[in-house]
Amino acid sequence: xxxxxxxxxxxxxxxxxxxxxxxxxxxxxxxxxxxxxxxxxxxxxxxxxxxxxxxxxxxxxxxxxxxxxxxxxxxxxxxxxxxxxxxxxxxxxxxxxxxxxxxxxxxxxxxxx
Amino acid sequence: xxxxxxxxxxxxxxxxxxxxxxxxxxxxxxxxxxxxxxxxxxxxxxxxxxxxxxxxxxxxxxxxxxxxxxxxxxxxxxxxxxxxxxxxxxxxxxxxxxxxxxxxxxxxxxxx
Numbered sequence: 001x002x003x004x005x006x007x008x009x010x011x012x013x014x015x016x017x018x019x020x021x022x023x024x025x026x027x028x029x030x031x032x033x034x035x036x037x038x039x040x041x042x043x044x045x046x047x048x049x050x051x052x053x054x055x056x057x058x059x060x061x062x063x064x065x066x067x068x069x070x071x072x073x074x075x076x077x078x079x080x081x082x083x084x085x086x087x088x089x090x091x092x093x094x095x096x097x098x099x100x101x102x103x104x105x106x107x108x109x110x111x112x113x
Numbered sequence: 114x115x116x117x118x119x120x121x122x123x124x125x126x127x128x129x130x131x132x133x134x135x136x137x138x139x140x141x142x143x144x145x146x147x148x149x150x151x152x153x154x155x156x157x158x159x160x161x162x163x164x165x166x167x168x169x170x171x172x173x174x175x176x177x178x179x180x181x182x183x184x185x186x187x188x189x190x191x192x193x194x195x196x197x198x199x200x201x202x203x204x205x206x207x208x209x210x211x212x213x214x215x216x217x218x219x220x221x222x223x224x225x
Contacts, residue, residue: 032211034213036216038154042218043117043203043216043217043218043219044156044203044205044216045216046213046214046215049213088154090156096211098210099144099161099163099168099169099210099211100158100161100169101146101158101214102158103155103156103157105153105154105155106154106155106156108154
């Protein structure tokens with residue numbers, strides 16, 4: 001069965017610091033990759049997605065992610081975080097020919113003002 | 114203008130009761146999903162319907178029964194509620210199974 005790992009469970013950083021969240025998956029075939037964000041008390045929102053093409057994907061709110069196939073990774077980055085980026089971030093993977101989205105365990109990010 | 118809506122937002126009930134959570138999407142999507150998010154924020158798929166047909170049925174107790182009266186609705190009925198059912202339940206929808214999913218606001222279920 002496919003699995004998704006997010007190695008950082010909690011990240012605390014100051015405003016203007018750079019953020020990188022790791023995501024690795026176990027499936028060896030073609031995948032679709034997603035990052036979702038869940039702000040406190042809110043539902044999940046899509047930050048960005050990768051289906052094919054340029055492995056460097058730009059999303060909303062200044063986030064980007066890079067798909068590195070050889071490392072089975074899809075790390076999320078933001079050069080300069082804001083207090084409003086405090087949230088839980090979820091990586092999700094789906095086999096391209098499949099129908100099930102598998103989520104990582106989430107990373108809780110706290111940005112101190 | 115809410116794309117995916119769920120009712121109720123909060124549900125507090127006693128063990129052994131039967132309850133339902135409703136989900137509606139106005140995006141014209143063909144596929145809908147139910148997820149369970151536990152206290153550690155781990156999110157796991159429970160069910161998925163595509164054009165009113167069940168396509169994903171994970172290892173969920175059969176006390177949980179999804180019902181899709183039409184493409185825009187996917188309700189979740191839970192019989193004989195247990196303490197371990199306490200969680201946040203999210204509904205989601207997508208254009209079809211290959212597209213990104215849009216999530217509802219969640220229903221926080223507390224079983225006492």
